[in-house]
Amino acid sequence: MTADIRTRRSPLDGWAERLAELAPAVEVAERPFRTHVTLRLRDAGRAAAVSAVLGVELPRTPCTFTRGDGPHGPVEVAWLGPDEYLVLAEPGLQRTLESALRQAIGDASGAVIDVSAQRTTLTLSGPKARDLLAHGCAIDLHPSVSPSGTCVQALLAQSGIVLLVRDADAGEFTVLVRASFAIYLATWLLDAGVEYREYREVPV
Amino acid sequence: MQLIPCPWCGPREEVEFHYGGQAHVSYPADPAALSDEEWARFVFFRDNPRGPFAERWSHTAGCRRWFNAVRDTRSYELHAVYRLDEERPVTT
Numbered sequence: 001m002t003a004d005i006r007t008r009r010s011p012l013d014g015w016a017e018r019l020a021e022l023a024p025a026v027e028v029a030e031r032p033f034r035t036h037v038t039l040r041l042r043d044a045g046r047a048a049a050v051s052a053v054l055g056v057e058l059p060r061t062p063c064t065f066t067r068g069d070g071p072h073g074p075v076e077v078a079w080l081g082p083d084e085y086l087v088l089a090e091p092g093l094q095r096t097l098e099s100a101l102r103q104a105i106g107d108a109s110g111a112v113i114d115v116s117a118q119r120t121t122l123t124l125s126g127p128k129a130r131d132l133l134a135h136g137c138a139i140d141l142h143p144s145v146s147p148s149g150t151c152v153q154a155l156l157a158q159s160g161i162v163l164l165v166r167d168a169d170a171g172e173f174t175v176l177v178r179a180s181f182a183i184y185l186a187t188w189l190l191d192a193g194v195e196y197r198e199y200r201e202v203p204v
Numbered sequence: 205m206q207l208i209p210c211p212w213c214g215p216r217e218e219v220e221f222h223y224g225g226q227a228h229v230s231y232p233a234d235p236a237a238l239s240d241e242e243w244a245r246f247v248f249f250r251d252n253p254r255g256p257f258a259e260r261w262s263h264t265a266g267c268r269r270w271f272n273a274v275r276d277t278r279s280y281e282l283h284a285v286y287r288l289d290e291e292r293p294v295t296t
Contacts, residue, residue, distance in 0.1 A: 062212045063212075081267045138205075153266045
């Protein structure tokens with residue numbers, strides 16, 4: 001079943017303007033409706049077939065993600081567990097990816113589930129993005145500990161997130177947060193980022 | 205806060221984990237043959253040692269995988285963590 005794209009609303013619909021108040025110290029933006037597909041695969045022998053379909057190697061090291069361009073455009077594959085991966089792609093590719101991955105798995109033990117509605121995607125960048133995340137996340141995000149390509153599942157202000165370090169040196173991050181926690185997290189980000197906002201005269 | 209080393213994700217804060225009780229409690233081989241008392245012993249009775257104790261933990265906020273840990277109940281020190289398919293390591 002596909003949602004009606006004329007009327008559907010992303011979890012942070014209407015928040016762009018408020019989140020933009022944190023710029024230029026932290027640029028926060030929601031990237032709505034991205035394709036998220038959970039892939040369960042025990043059989044390492046099928047990893048090559050899956051990689052060929054996606055155009056990206058599956059991450060072998062825990063807490064990392066891989067990215068690349070394939071037949072389905074830019075794709076990221078995040079490690080979520082020893083036999084569990086999250087495939088992230090452009091919006092609208094749910095059915096295409098699902099059937100392509102199912103074919104690649106074949107009769108091996110595994111599962112492909114469209115979980116696009118479960119989480120929404122937030123991108124954070126800017127000189128203070130790392131500091132802002134550090135206000136609520138216990139993961140050490142220094143480039144020496146969490147280099148580019150790190151993917152951790154952790155707590156950010158008590159809400160579970162998947163955090164992808166896109167560029168450690170430039171401080172570019174992607175946060176995947178559950179749809180029902182998105183407004184809470186956006187509110188928290190705005191509050192935690194007060195000190196990084198530019199001073200503005202309040203109109204009387 | 206205490207850090208618990210998840211076998212997959214490395215050291216993480218204690219709040220990310222969930223406690224799962226004593227490890228290595230195996231399901232009875234022939235459940236139908238058990239008396240009520242033996243069932244009660246399997247379901248309700250657990251060791252409560254003062255010292256190293258093998259426990260199950262789940263990394264609920266992270267990789268969501270169960271694993272075992274040997275924890276000293278006196279000091280909270282974790283002597284070892286190991287996956288479910290691994291034998292309990294020898295700790296001193």
